[in-house]
Amino acid sequence: MMVTHVLPYPPAAGNEIRIYRMLQWFRSKGYRISLVLKPLGDEEVSNECITGLHPIVDEIYVFDSRFPAPRCDNANFRKDIAEEKVNLADMQNGFCPPWFVMEINSLVRKIQPDVIISQYIFMSRILLSEFALDTLKIIDTHDLFFKKQETVEKYSIANFGLIMSEDDEASLFKRADILLAIQQLEREDIKRLVPDRTVLLTGFDVDIFHPDPAKQKDGLVLIVASSNEFNVRGTQDFLDYTWPLVQERYPEARLRLVGKVCEHVHTYDLSVEKVGFVHDLAEEYTQASVVVNPCGVGTGLKIKTVEALAWGRPHVGWPASADGLREIAELPYIVAQDIVEFADAVVNLLQDKERARLLGIAAHEFAERYLGAVATYGSLSVEIEAHANARNNRGSYHE
Numbered sequence: 001m002m003v004t005h006v007l008p009y010p011p012a013a014g015n016e017i018r019i020y021r022m023l024q025w026f027r028s029k030g031y032r033i034s035l036v037l038k039p040l041g042d043e044e045v046s047n048e049c050i051t052g053l054h055p056i057v058d059e060i061y062v063f064d065s066r067f068p069a070p071r072c073d074n075a076n077f078r079k080d081i082a083e084e085k086v087n088l089a090d091m092q093n094g095f096c097p098p099w100f101v102m103e104i105n106s107l108v109r110k111i112q113p114d115v116i117i118s119q120y121i122f123m124s125r126i127l128l129s130e131f132a133l134d135t136l137k138i139i140d141t142h143d144l145f146f147k148k149q150e151t152v153e154k155y156s157i158a159n160f161g162l163i164m165s166e167d168d169e170a171s172l173f174k175r176a177d178i179l180l181a182i183q184q185l186e187r188e189d190i191k192r193l194v195p196d197r198t199v200l201l202t203g204f205d206v207d208i209f210h211p212d213p214a215k216q217k218d219g220l221v222l223i224v225a226s227s228n229e230f231n232v233r234g235t236q237d238f239l240d241y242t243w244p245l246v247q248e249r250y251p252e253a254r255l256r257l258v259g260k261v262c263e264h265v266h267t268y269d270l271s272v273e274k275v276g277f278v279h280d281l282a283e284e285y286t287q288a289s290v291v292v293n294p295c296g297v298g299t300g301l302k303i304k305t306v307e308a309l310a311w312g313r314p315h316v317g318w319p320a321s322a323d324g325l326r327e328i329a330e331l332p333y334i335v336a337q338d339i340v341e342f343a344d345a346v347v348n349l350l351q352d353k354e355r356a357r358l359l360g361i362a363a364h365e366f367a368e369r370y371l372g373a374v375a376t377y378g379s380l381s382v383e384i385e386a387h388a389n390a391r392n393n394r395g396s397y398h399e
Contacts, residue, residue: 001111003036003104003126004119005095007045009052010279012259013226014204014303015142018182019119020056021205022140025377027056031384034111038063038100038123061107069099077101078128082171091162095122105129114388121145121172122162128175136387139176140202144186145169170194178383183324198383203324204303205376206310208368211286219252219350222288222313224281224304225261230295232264234318238294239267245343247271250350258284285311289356290349292342293317306371309333312364314356316345328370332362 008019026033035057037045042065053060077098082088108116108131117138118124127137146166170193173179179194180202181187191199223238225231235257246253247269255272257265258281262274278284285291291308296318305325308315315333322335334349336342349356 001034001036001108001113001115002117002119003038003123005038005040005123006119007037007039007043007049009049012277013228015119017303018142018204019140021373022377023053023056025205025373025381028373029381033057034059034061034107034113036061036063036104036107038096039065040094041065059111063100063103069097070102071099077105077125077130080128080171080175082168082175085168085171088164088168088172091164092122092125095120096125098125101125101128105131108132108135114391115384118176121169124172124175134391136178136384137176138178138180139173140180141173141186141190142182144189147189166193173197178380180380184327185323200379200383202380203376204306204371205373206306206367206371208364209282209285209311210364211282211311215286216289217254217287218289219250219254220287220289221246221253221255221346221350222284222291223255223257223259223261223294224284224291224307225257225259225295227260227264230297231259231261234295234297235261236265237296238292239265239269239272242294242339242343242346243267243269243272245340246346249343249347253347253350256284256288281307285313288313290314290316290346292346293321296320305333306367309363309367310371312360312367314349314359315363316342316349318342329366332366333359 004019006015006019008016008023011017011020023033023035035053037060039045044064044066045062050060104126108129113135115136115138116127116132117140118126119140120142121139124139145162145164146169148163173190173194176197178198178200179190180200181190182203184201187199187201223235225235243255253271256275257272258275258278260277262276291313292315293302293305295302297320302317302321302323305315305317305321309332316336317333319335319337322331325331334345336345
């Protein structure tokens with residue numbers, strides 16, 4: 001059973017893609033999957049989402065704004081140290097209110113899953129279900145929120161309410177038997193906070209694409225980004241400070257912005273085209289000469305950088321784009337330290353086609369070796385299957 005506030009179809013933002021691909025892996029392994037969707041606020045789960053997910057899951061349970069939330073004065077779930085922290089209780093109520101925990105209680109009792117996965121720590125109350133004592137409990141962390149303070153301060157982002165202390169985050173981590181870290185440095189941090197828990201490095205897997213070189217357009221630079229605060233600020237800064245330097249040195253350059261970030265950034269530059277959200281990025285990556293990641297801060301693995309590598313595209317990013325990748329092997333793309341260096345790197349790749357070609361080859365080799373599904377999910381499957389087999393041997397119901 002997987003429970004998430006993120007709707008993983010159509011997969012566009014990094015967390016949506018991560019969840020969707022994890023579900024695909026579980027399906028390929030023959031696991032029976034019950035998916036519980038509880039979006040935030042007034043969001044409704046669309047028919048498109050349900051239809052798109054049905055081929056890869058067995059059951060979908062929806063608790064969106066149309067669900068009549070019952071009154072729940074006496075929620076019957078285990079209380080832990082995190083529940084004693086007022087700030088965490090309030091934060092969780094927006095994602096996983098007590099009435100929802102009771103609904104999960106009923107589902108766990110009915111389904112008797114071998115495994116429950118909470119997407120993000122904010123949904124981890126579900127792991128306190130009284131019927132989940134013999135269930136392998138997993139949190140897919142995605143991010144380390146105690147590290148968000150530095151990011152928020154650097155970008156002067158107001159009203160970012162999901163910041164907590166190390167102690168707060170550790171108290172939520174302790175609800176799980178296994179924690180999934182998206183990159184090695186975060187794995188080390190989590191292990192330091194909860195040394196008695198199993199922490200697996202479960203990054204981001206990609207399919208490898210080999211676009212037709214004849215369809216690549218000279219001078220075309222691509223940004224693909226979702227609408228989270230860090231992407232918006234990074235993209236706007238790129239438009240304001242870096243892109244003018246590119247245009248100054250290479251007036252023929254054109255920039256395509258793709259994704260929901262387009263709804264939140266502004267420019268009057270006629271060399272920039274805001275495309276918006278597209279379902280299929282194949283044409284965008286095929287035509288691009290250079291792909292850039294303008295997000296200069298953040299935690300987690302920079303999925304748009306990973307995608308660029310999977311498409312074999314020359315890539316430029318900030319140092320933050322390399323988090324979780326530089327620990328694996330030598331980076332197959334250019335990391336810039338300031339806006340002048342960033343602009344120079346983009347221009348040099350547009351001008352030097354042989355260097356761009358060689359970086360594209362290196363990107364493909366990196367992705368094929370380190371970002372495949374088996375490398376990403378292999379250790380997780382070992383833990384899941386070991387638990388399921390042990391549970392079966394004890395005579396528990398297996399699904």
